[in-house]
Amino acid sequence: MNAPNKSGWKPEINAAADGMHDGPATATGNRALMLEEPLIFEIGHAETTGVDLPAIAEGSANRLGGMERTETFGLPGLSEPETIRHYTRLSRQNYAIDLGLFPLGSCTMKHNPRLNEKVARMPGFADVHPLQPASTVRGALEVINELAFWLLELTGMHGVAMSPKAGAHGELCGILCIRAALEARGDAREVILVPESAHGTNPATAAFAGYRVENIPANSDGRVDLEALKARLGPDVAAVMITNPNTCGLFEPDMKAISDAVHAAGGFVYCDGANFNAIVGKVRPGDLGVDAMHINLHKTFSTPHGGGGPGSGPVVLSEALSPYGPLPFTARTADGVVHLVEEENAAEFEHTRAFGRMTAFHGQMGMFTRALAYILSHGADGLKQVAEDAVLNANYILRSLDDLLEAPFGHSGPCMHEALFGDKGFGEGLSTLDLAKSLIDEGYHPMTMYFPLVVHGAMLIEPTETESKAGLDQFIAALRSVAERAKSGDESMKQAPYYAPRRRLDETQAARKPVLGWQGPGDT
Numbered sequence: 001m002n003a004p005n006k007s008g009w010k011p012e013i014n015a016a017a018d019g020m021h022d023g024p025a026t027a028t029g030n031r032a033l034m035l036e037e038p039l040i041f042e043i044g045h046a047e048t049t050g051v052d053l054p055a056i057a058e059g060s061a062n063r064l065g066g067m068e069r070t071e072t073f074g075l076p077g078l079s080e081p082e083t084i085r086h087y088t089r090l091s092r093q094n095y096a097i098d099l100g101l102f103p104l105g106s107c108t109m110k111h112n113p114r115l116n117e118k119v120a121r122m123p124g125f126a127d128v129h130p131l132q133p134a135s136t137v138r139g140a141l142e143v144i145n146e147l148a149f150w151l152l153e154l155t156g157m158h159g160v161a162m163s164p165k166a167g168a169h170g171e172l173c174g175i176l177c178i179r180a181a182l183e184a185r186g187d188a189r190e191v192i193l194v195p196e197s198a199h200g201t202n203p204a205t206a207a208f209a210g211y212r213v214e215n216i217p218a219n220s221d222g223r224v225d226l227e228a229l230k231a232r233l234g235p236d237v238a239a240v241m242i243t244n245p246n247t248c249g250l251f252e253p254d255m256k257a258i259s260d261a262v263h264a265a266g267g268f269v270y271c272d273g274a275n276f277n278a279i280v281g282k283v284r285p286g287d288l289g290v291d292a293m294h295i296n297l298h299k300t301f302s303t304p305h306g307g308g309g310p311g312s313g314p315v316v317l318s319e320a321l322s323p324y325g326p327l328p329f330t331a332r333t334a335d336g337v338v339h340l341v342e343e344e345n346a347a348e349f350e351h352t353r354a355f356g357r358m359t360a361f362h363g364q365m366g367m368f369t370r371a372l373a374y375i376l377s378h379g380a381d382g383l384k385q386v387a388e389d390a391v392l393n394a395n396y397i398l399r400s401l402d403d404l405l406e407a408p409f410g411h412s413g414p415c416m417h418e419a420l421f422g423d424k425g426f427g428e429g430l431s432t433l434d435l436a437k438s439l440i441d442e443g444y445h446p447m448t449m450y451f452p453l454v455v456h457g458a459m460l461i462e463p464t465e466t467e468s469k470a471g472l473d474q475f476i477a478a479l480r481s482v483a484e485r486a487k488s489g490d491e492s493m494k495q496a497p498y499y500a501p502r503r504r505l506d507e508t509q510a511a512r513k514p515v516l517g518w519q520g521p522g523d524t
Contacts, residue, residue, distance in 0.1 A: 034501070037089040041518045044076030050083070093501045095445045101467055101475050105418040105448040105460025106199065106247060108277045108299035115377060116302050116370040125369045130361040134340050140365060141338040145330040147372045151295060151314055154383070156286030159322030159350060161315045162329065162363045167274050170294025170313030171205040171241075173326060173358050177292055177317060178239050178268045179209060180324040180355040187266065189238035195224045196454050197246035199272050206241060216240075218454060222248040222409040222420075226257060233265035239291075243272035245279065245416035247452040248409050249394065249460070259289025268292070268321070276300045277464065278391055278417035281384035291318040301371035312367035325351040326358045389465035390417050393472060397461055400476045404483050408455050417464075423457025427489025432457040435486045437504055440497035442478035 029036030044050070062068070078086070095102075102109035120126065128140050148160045161177075164170040175192075182189055192206040195216040203213040216232065219225045224242065240262050244252045252258070259269045271285055271293040277300045285293050295301075297312040317325055328342040329351055340362060344354055378386065391414070398419035402410045406424035409415070423432045436446035436459075448460035463472060485493055497504065 034092065035089055036501075037086065037093070039518060040078070040086055041076050043082060043086060044078040046072060046074050046076060049077040050079040100444060101463060101471055102445055103447040103461045103463065103475065104445070105249070105420070105462040106274060106451075107448070108274075108296070108417070108462060108464055110277075110302075110464035111466040112302050112370070113374065113377070116373045119373040120366045120369045122369075125365055128365055138338065141330050141340055143365075143372055144362065144368055145332060145338045147368050147375070148314070148330065150372070150375050151316055154280060154284070155293065155295070155316045156284030157290075157293070157316035158286070158319040159317040159325050160329075161317065161325045161351075161358070162368070163326060163358045163361070164294065164313040164315055165359060165364060166298075166311035167272075167294055167296045167313045168201045168205060169358065170296075170315045171201060171270070171272065172209060173313075173315045174270050174292030174294060174317075174321075175205055175209045175211075175239070175241075176326075176355050176358075177315075177321045177324045178270065180353065181268070181321055182238055184324070184353065189236055189267070191236045192238055193229065193232060193240045195229075195240075195242055195246070197222060197224065197248050197250075197452060198241060198243040199247055199274060200451075202241040202243065202270075202272055206239075211238060218248075221412040222246070222250050222454070223252055223412070224254065224258060226254045226261075229258060230261050233261060233267065235266065237262075237265060237267045239268040239270050241270045241272065243275065244285075244288075245275045247460075248454070249415040249418035249420050249462075250409060250412055251279070251416050255288040255290075263289065273316075274299060275417055278387055278394075280387050281380065282387045285316070286318065291321050292316070297367045297371040302374040310364045310367060312364045312371070314363070323351065323353045324355050326356060327351060327354045328357070328362050330362075386465045390463075391415075393463040393465060393467055394419050394461075396469070396472055397463055397476060400472075401479060401483070404480060404487070405459070418460055418462035420452075420455060421459040421461070422455045423459070423486075426457070426486045429491075430486050430489065430493055432459055434493040434496065435459070435482050437496040438482040438485065438493045439479065441499050442482060444475060444478055 056062075097109055097111055124139050125143070128137055134141070144162055148162055151160055152158070161170075161173055164173045190212050191214055192203075192211040193214055193216050194203045194206065196218045203215075206213045214232065216229050217225050223246065229240070240258065242252065242255075242258065244255055246252060262269050268291040269289055271288075271290040273285070273293040273295045276293075276295055280300055292315055294313045294315045297314065298310075315325075327344065328340050330338050331341050331350055332338050341351070375383065394417055395414050398407060398410060398415050401407070401419070401421065406422040407420065408422050409420060423435075426432075426435075432449050436449050439446050448458075448462075450458055451460060452458055463475075467475075482493070495504065
């Protein structure tokens with residue numbers, strides 16, 4: 001079989017294209033040290049056990065207290081080595097940030113320093129339980145309060161809600177604060193404006209909170225059309241939800257003017273902080289007139305998200321919205337001790353008009369400890385460099401590829417955290433999906449595809465600050481290779497990937513008719 005190379009190639013379509021090789025591997029699907037791994041139910045059987053136990057004498061006493069199992073588990077019986085090997089082999093089929101660059105745009109999939117993991121696994125943090133008496137978790141409350149302080153310092157805001165569990169949860173928290181503030185002044189507004197360049201969760205959150213959503217168009221530079229926004233403002237507009245830097249990877253230079261116009265019309269400004277990684281230590285959203293902004297701790301402050309793992313989305317609030325922040329929150333009282341304030345009548349100096357709770361407990365302790373470790377280990381100068389290096393890396397990718405790939409907003413000046421490309425100029429019948437699948441054969445996870453919607457065949461690439469120039473050069477060479485093939489009309493790209501553990505799947509059917517369970521012979 002032809003090996004991939006950086007100058008373009010046309011693989012032979014043979015048995016290997018289906019994950020099989022000639023010779024001994026044909027029957028197994030194995031590829032050298034990459035073993036074809038069956039389902040765990042296909043390795044073991046429910047009728048067997050992986051350990052040897054002596055038979056229990058009939059009528060013998062036990063200490064189960066009537067808790068004996070009356071039905072089979074239906075789980076396969078495997079030995080310990082079989083179990084370990086199964087999951088280790090599966091893990092080798094994952095793509096991870098520890099293997100290579102993760103170019104997903106608007107996701108900030110960056111290296112997580114192991115120092116942060118060590119701190120998060122310290123017994124006082126890893127073993128803490130939300131139902132413990134507050135007197136036994138003073139250290140954890142100190143961490144939450146310290147992190148809250150630094151989030152306010154970095155954003156220039158007045159108050160913070162630490163309990164939201166993720167970005168979209170934080171968005172809802174901010175909008176509920178806005179609703180509470182409007183209701184407190186007897187102002188029933190029904191509309192939230194969302195620019196085209198905002199994240200997709202923004203209109204979804206506004207609609208979920210009961211508002212009518214209206215779009216604001218982008219100008220030719222990929223930024224908010226300020227005049228169109230001003231023309232739509234009125235007494236029915238509760239807020240504007242804006243992503244800055246936006247989903248096109250661009251900073252909104254008119255942000256202060258946007259905030260001033262919205263405030264003059266009696267509304268509030270919500271900023272999606274998912275892209276805070278590009279401006280942390282450089283720009284304070286509070287100085288731009290923002291009233292509420294969520295911060296994805298799992299993006300900006302170290303922990304790569306994904307895989308269904310826990311996130312955290314604290315929301316920083318302006319002075320106008322701080323009284324309406326949710327319960328619970330931490331506060332240091334006159335005795336010098338940090339307390340967890342959980343009742344409205346105890347909120348004497350913060351969140352005095354709390355709209356309620358976002359969650360039963362305070363937040364995600366593992367994310368808090370990782371984020372604080374990240375902030376303290378970087379310091380003010382290090383956090384500033386995070387933003388500078390992230391922007392530098394994104395612009396290096398943009399200018400290294402804009403001679404080959406369409407860069408629809410390349411004329412708008414430097415990008416921020418991510419570079420955006422389109423599919424203009426691809427050969428007949430070839431699409432962004434074909435390029436992305438071919439990139440897998442070059443050893444890389446694909447970039448974000450078909451988003452934002454304002455660019456046809458969009459490809460959104462975010463290298464983050466943690467990639468070296470050598471690593472970026474290798475990725476750029478791989479992407480140039482597949483881009484050249486796409487522009488030349490290489491038909492073999494329609495069947496890519498050729499070297500992945502599985503060939504191209506029907507992704508539509510996989511999403512609409514997923515097979516989520518195992519059914520063995522005879523199961524119904």
